[in-house]
Amino acid sequence: MAQKPSIPKGTRDFNSEQVAKRNYIITTIREEFQLFGFNPIETPSFENSQTLMGKYGDEGDRLIFKILNSGDYLSKVDSSILNDKNSSELTSKISEKALRYDLTVPFARYVVQHQNDIDLPFKRYQIQPVWRADRPQKGRFxxxxxxxxxxxxxxxLWQEVEFIQLYDGVFNKLKLRGVTIKINNRKVLSGISEVIGAEDQLIDFTVALDKLDKIGEDKVKEEMLAKGISEHAIEKLQPLFxxxxxxxDQITGLRGLLKSSQIGLEGVEELEFINSAIANLNLQAAKLELDVTLARGLNYYTGAIFEVSAPDGVKMGSIGGGGRYDDLxxxxxxxDISGVGISFGLDRIYLVLEELELFPSSVVASTKILFINFGNQEAQFSLQVINRLRKAGISAELYPDTAKLKKQFNYADKRQIPFVGIVGDSEMASQKVTVKNMRTGNQATISIDEIVSLVQ
Structure with missing residues (x-):
């Protein structure tokens, strides 16, 4: 007996309704990207390993999917490496490519590789899949x-201001109101690490701090201790918590905490500028909130960092994020090429819209009218009508087989097709069609022009 097929954990099939809803989100985001002056590019699904490795920190590197070299990839590996079972060393010998972890690092590679063909400042958008060897859970694939x-x-810094407006514009069009755009600045975090005497442990500090909303203050402190950050340093960190x-109010508190750190105060001033600008622009769907513990544990951020949370009451991780990356x-x-960008989490936004029932009913509508198939002569006439309807922009189709009438009507009902067209001898003689409204049960024999008006 054949084994039942399956798909890898953390991946999904999408039915036609799900695809339609995903396309609704993508189209909304794409239109807003273009409204703000961004142009599309695409990059390969996989990159050379050296392009990706070392750009996301140790945790990120472990989540990158590696691709085995073609052919007999073990034949050129020294037997001593195989015997040592050192996975890191072995991987570098048998895998030269990897699936992209995000779109930002490939974009940085694109900018460098095509620097003579682009004009700065260069604004691009990109909507493509990425892959991470993460533990699958709700909202994480x-x-x-x-x-x-x-x-x-x-x-x-006006770019950061524009990105906050871009977030707000997309969520407003999706009618997803009440989202929170959290903002912090890596310069503030660098200043804090400087003040507490942990400058050389900035990465460990930020990676632990970034988990505050997931594991709580005590666990974050435990992780910092385990990473070698001293108890004295953690005590000095308490005002941050x-x-x-x-x-x-938080800006005032940060000024006091960071008064001895120049870089920290630079970050505070940047945050203050962005907040002041946004205050005059009247966000409609989102609110801007300072989160001084927001770290986003990616090594390449150097300035403002963003993370977007779903409306209160919706249990979901971040639905967007980004920041400035001067050194990437x-x-x-x-x-000396500064960059800043944001990302929308399509899959999580989908789950939020689904939970809040915010998808318009028109999103999943496909075929508007199905024509019953009574035989070849009736089918030929129906197809002529269908062609005219399609030219008018109406989605119409013919049931392919001369099945029982009940079966054809059940098919239309299951697919939620709102109208059914019936063509028999009398309809062909009068050059009309009997149209049944599947919701009300009412039917009438009408002209093709009337069908267009009725269905539209």
């Missing part, structure tokens, strides 16, 4: 789409 917009070649109040293209040899 191993294969998922990211919808990114980035600008490189400008250090202006205690910061609360409005955006302005420098990794590939192109110095």
């Amino acid at each position: 191993r294969e998922f789409f990211q919808c990114d917009a980035d600008v490189v070649g400008s250090k202006s 205690d910061l609360s109040g409005s955006f302005e 293209t420098g990794i590939f040899g192109l110095k």
Whole structure:
């Protein structure tokens, strides 16, 4: 007996309704990207391993899917490496490519590789799948789409302001109101690590701090201790955990905490500028909130960092995020090119819209009218009518077989097709069609022009 087929954990099949809903989100995001002046590019699904490795921190590197070299990939590996069973060393010998982990690092590679063909500042958007060898759970998959917009070649903080507006515009069009755009600044985090005497442990510090909303303050402190950050340093960190109040109140608290750190105060000033600008622009669907513990544990962020939370009451991880990455293209040899970008989490936004019942009913509508098949002569006449309806922009189709009438009507009902067209001898003689409304049960024999008006 054949084994029942399956798909890898963390991946999914999508039925036609799910595809339609996903396309609704993608189309909304794409239209807003273009409205803000971003242009599309695409990059390969896999990159050279050296392009990706080392850009996301140790945790990120472990989640990158490696691709085995073609052919007999073990034949050129020294037997001593095989015997040592050192996975890191072995992987570098048998895998030279990897599936992309996100769209930002491939974009940085794209900018460097095509630097002579683009004009700065360069604004691009990209909507493509990415892969992460993560533990699957609700809202977290191993294969998922990211919808990114980035600008490189400008250090202006107005870009950050525009991205906050872009988030707000998309969520407003999706009618997803009440989202929170959390903001922090890596310069603030660098300043804090400097003040507590842990400058050389910035990565360990930020990776642990980024887990605050998931594991709580005590567990974060335990992780910092385990990473070698001293108890004295963690004690000096306490004012950070205690910061609360409005955006302005927290800014005041940060100024006091960071008064001895120049880089920290630079970050505070940047946050203050962005908040002041947004206050005059009247966000419609989102609110901006300062979260001084937001770290986003990716090594390449250098300035503002964003993370978007779903409305209160919806249990979901972040549905978007991003930040400024001044040094990313420098990794590939192109110095002094500042970048900033954001990403929308398509799959999580889908789950939120589903939970809140925010998908318009028109999104899943496909065929508007199904024609019953009584035989070849009737089918030929029906197809002529169907062609005219399609030219009028109406989705119409013919049931392919001369099955029992009940079966054809049940088919239309299961697919939620709103109208059924019936063509018999009298209809062909009068050049009309009997149309039944599947919701009300009413039917009438009408002209083709009347069908167009009725269905539209």
